[in-house]
Amino acid sequence: MSKQSILPPTDPVPVNLKDALEERYLAYALSTIMHRALPDVRDGLKPVHRRILYAMRELGLGPDKGYRKCAKIVGETMGNYHPHGNQAIYDALARLAQDFAVRYPLVDGQGNFGNIDGDNPAADRYTEARLTTVAAELLDGIDEDTVAFRPNYDGREQEPSVLPAAFPNLLANGSAGIAVGMATNIPPHNVDELCAALLHLIKHPNASIEKLVEMVPGPDFPTGGVLVEPREQILEAYRTGRGGFRLRAKWEKEDTGRGGYQIVVTEIPYQVQKAKLVEKIAELLIEKKLPLLGDIRDESADEVRLILEPKTRTVEPLILMESLFRLTELEVRFGLNMNVLSAGQIPNVLSLRDVLSQWLEHRIEVLVRRSQYRLRKIEHRLEVLDGYLIAYLNIDEVIRIVRFEDDPKAKLIERFKLSEVQADAILNLRLKALSKLEEVEIKAEHDRLSKERRGLKELLASDDLQWERISEEVRATRERYSKKTALGRRRTTFADAPEIDVDLDAALVEKEPITIILSDKGWVRALKGHQDDLSRLDFKQGDSLRYAVKAQTTDKLILFATNGRFFTLEANQLPGGRGHGEPVRLMVDLEQNQDFAACFVHDPERRLLVASTGGYGFVVPESEVIASTRKGKQVLNVAADEEARVCVPVDGDHVATVGENRKMLVFPLSEVNEMTRGKGTILQRFKDGALIDARVFHKKEGLTWLDAAGRTFTLGWSDLREWAGARAQAGKTVPKGFPRSNKFGPAFR
Incomplete structure (x- = not known):
């Protein structure tokens, strides 16, 4: 059997791969853009x-x-x-x-x-x-x-x-598509509003976007919903052709008796599948990510009806819904990208005015072409009718030519100066059409068509008449789809997003009491409940309790390190009480040669006194020490041979400081600067040793400390006068009975 190829021999032509790929990919891209993914601005x-x-x-x-x-x-x-x-x-x-x-x-x-x-x-x-x-x-x-x-x-x-396209379909129904290197996403709008804007644009071709947006305030989605996008953002989106709209579900509170209530969702955002929405909310409920929600069920029939039950009757409906808007598709952002084909050829992003203008230009072109087509039809018909009238006026001669001439068509043309169209029309006449009544009807039709022809010629010669005709068509469309009709009524409403004073991040966490344990070696865990007896706590070998902080799962835990940095941990994200917990250094970026000097629950209304071993310090609002990253937030600047030592709450009008040399100084709090970051000012001077502790107290209540046995001692102002002075002095030896640790005791309770 022959091995010769059945294909004709061809000489290979060398092709540059880069050029070939570019050419073919460009052809594919153009095909996708023009013939598949992008809508035409004229018919949408x-x-x-x-x-x-x-x-x-x-x-x-x-x-x-x-x-x-x-x-x-x-x-x-x-x-x-x-x-x-x-x-x-x-x-x-x-x-x-x-x-x-x-x-x-x-x-x-x-x-x-x-x-x-x-x-x-x-x-x-x-x-x-x-x-x-x-x-x-x-x-x-x-x-x-x-x-x-x-x-x-x-x-x-x-x-x-x-x-x-006698209907503004692009904006009325919207469009979405992804091409090669570009995409389009246009929401639907209300035709009544679009027609109002079109009529205004016909009268004022240079109308501003602000004026048009007064008539087209925003999208009108088929599933309704509530638009909460600020007007400034809507204006910018329609001006540039790019932007987005925040769309929320529509809901209402329904009383169930005995002080209880439930939330009824009657409209959900556009393109959100209801079954998947319910499924997603149920999953979040099981995962305890929606602590304010008790249950969800779908009671929908022909109309949407989702029932949301709060966990307790004390839950505020507004806060419950805001938490759901944040975590679920009860609120979506619908993007606007008016990337369309102009004249069926050019992909470009258009503003609202450009889209409306190009649709009107298309309608003018359709009107002109339709009028020209109708004019041609009328002129052809008038030509035929003129031939009929000639035939009726010379009916006997016409019959004779048809009966006896060998070529009646040519003879008719020659005898009566007819065109071929007229001759053919006469030869195709039925005998029935030769009655007197038909002649009258032809004359009436001739007069009517002649009048229509004059009107069409006037229309084609006048731009004003053309725009007037387009205005009539737009007004008719507006009447058919007005907001008074079931199809034309606006479905999407407008509202401002409510301002919530409550911290939603905290509201989304189920509030439970916990006790946070931080060991000497830096292992952290959260025990359920507020534990008073910590004697049975188990630690790794060689480790022991350092801090025990009573908190709630909604709290933030603040750690103050010896390098002057503050770190923030979410209490609900701490490891559970089983085992020994986890190293806190896995949660924050703290150098190995640094340690923690304080651990407490965040209070945004509180102020703190921070100080270094060198005796420098200042007052800082606690709201300024929150860190948003693992690296923490540098607040107190310390020298290389010093470290941050003191972090105590500011609750009083005087400050007491004590150093390693057991010298104590008391001075007014007003002498300490309030800052957000820095080294601070000198609080107490030391010839040798360093600052160990400080306390802020009320003059009228006296200074309090705890001894080694846990007993409380308080010195009134009359007993403290000996140590009272000005900031930056050296101080005097501590009072009799002051703890050997040179510390006042726990600062945070």
């Missing part, structure tokens, strides 16, 4: 939707006609215009029929076309469809040479490159 449709609607029209599926199987429609579309998968075509068809997905549906579906829960439509063999009135308006005049046609994919048929 992508090619697949345009082909579906045109195929349905060719099948005679008007709004007043019967339904046909969707399988037939899909087959017609795929065979004649859109050579892609039938499932893709059916998905696009089904979406045009979903009143929860499309603001003004273009397809009137009969059967199961899916639902807001996310269930898929039934197979195309089970569903039927026809065009809606809105779709009919998009197609109106397509047989009157109003738009250009182009060959279909195999050249056997002709398809429209754009629809006449």
Whole structure:
């Protein structure tokens, strides 16, 4: 058997790989942008939707006609215009029929076309469809040479490159798509408002965005919801063509008796699947990430009705909903990216005014082409009618020529100076049409068409008349879809997002008492409840208790390190009480040669006195020491041979300091500077040794400390006069009975 190739011999042509890839990828990108993903600004449709609607029209599926199987429609579309998968075509068809997905549906579906829960439509063999009135308006005049046609994919048929679009579909129904290197996302709007803006733009072509946004205040989603985006952001989005809108579910409080209540959600954000939303909230509930919520259930029928039960009747409804808006799809952000095809060729991002203006320009072009088409038809008809009138005036001669001449057409043209069109029309006359009544009707029709021709010529010669005609069409559309109608009423409302004084981050954590244990070697854990007896605590070998802090799971734990840095830990994120906990150094970035000097629960209203062993310090508001990262926040600057030693609450009007040399000094708090960061000022001078401790107290209450046995001693001001002085003095030897540790005792209780 011969091994010779059956293919004709060819000489390989060398091709640069880079150039070949660039050329092919550019062709693919242009095809995706222009013929698949981006809508045309004129009719707001992508090619697949345009082909579906045109195929349905060719099948005679008007709004007043019967339904046909969707399988037939899909087959017609795929065979004649859109050579892609039938499932893709059916998905696009089904979406045009979903009143929860499309603001003004273009397809009137009969059967199961899916639902807001996310269930898929039934197979195309089970569903039927026809065009809606809105779709009919998009197609109106397509047989009157109003738009250009182009060959279909195999050249056997002709398809429209754009629809006449007597309906502002791009903004009314919106669009979404992802092309190569670009995308589009346009929300639906209210047609009544769009028509008001169009009428204003016709009168004032240079209208400002601010004026147009007064008439089109924002999107109008088919599923309703509440728009909480600030007006300034909406203005900027419509001005640039890019932005976004915060959309929330609509809810109301419903009393259940005996002081109880439940939240009823009646509208959910656009494109959120209700079943998945309920499932997600239930998961968060199980994971205890929604401590304010007790239960959720779906009582929806034809209308959305989600029931949210608070955990207790004391939970504020506003705070409960704000927590849900933060963690669930009860609030979404719908992006705006008005990237569309201008003139079917140029992808660009347009402002609101540009989109409206280009739609109006398209309607002017459709009006001119339609008028020219009608004018040609009238002139042709008038030419025929002129021939008929000649025939009626010379009926006997015409009959003679037809009966006896060998070439009656040529003889008629020669005898009466007729055109070929007129001669053919006369020869095709029926005998019945030779009655006197027909002659009268022809004259009446001639007069009527002559008047219409004059009107069309005036229309084509006057821009003002053309804009007046477009205004009439827009007003008619506004009347059909006014807010007084069921389809035209505005569904999405506007509101300002409420200002919540409560810390929502804390509100989202279930509040429970805990005791935080920090050991000498830096192991941290959180025991449930407030523990008073800590004698049974177990530690690693060689380790022991250092700090025990009673707190709530909603608190923040503040750690003050010897390098002058403050670290912040969320109490609810600390390891549990089982075992020995975890090293705190895994949670914060603290050098190995540094240690912790204080551990306490954060109080944002409190002030702190911080000081170093060198005797320098200052007062800092506790709200300024919160750290947002693992690295902590540097507050007290310390010298290389010193370390941060003191961090005590400021609760009083005097300060007492004590050093290693057992010298104590008492001075007014007013002498200490308040700062947010720095070295501070000298509090007490030392010839040798260092600052060990400090305390802020009220002069009228006296100075208190704890001895080694845990007993409390208090010295009144009369007994403290000996140690009273000014800041930066050396002080005097501590009072009799002062602890050998040179410390006043725990600063935080």
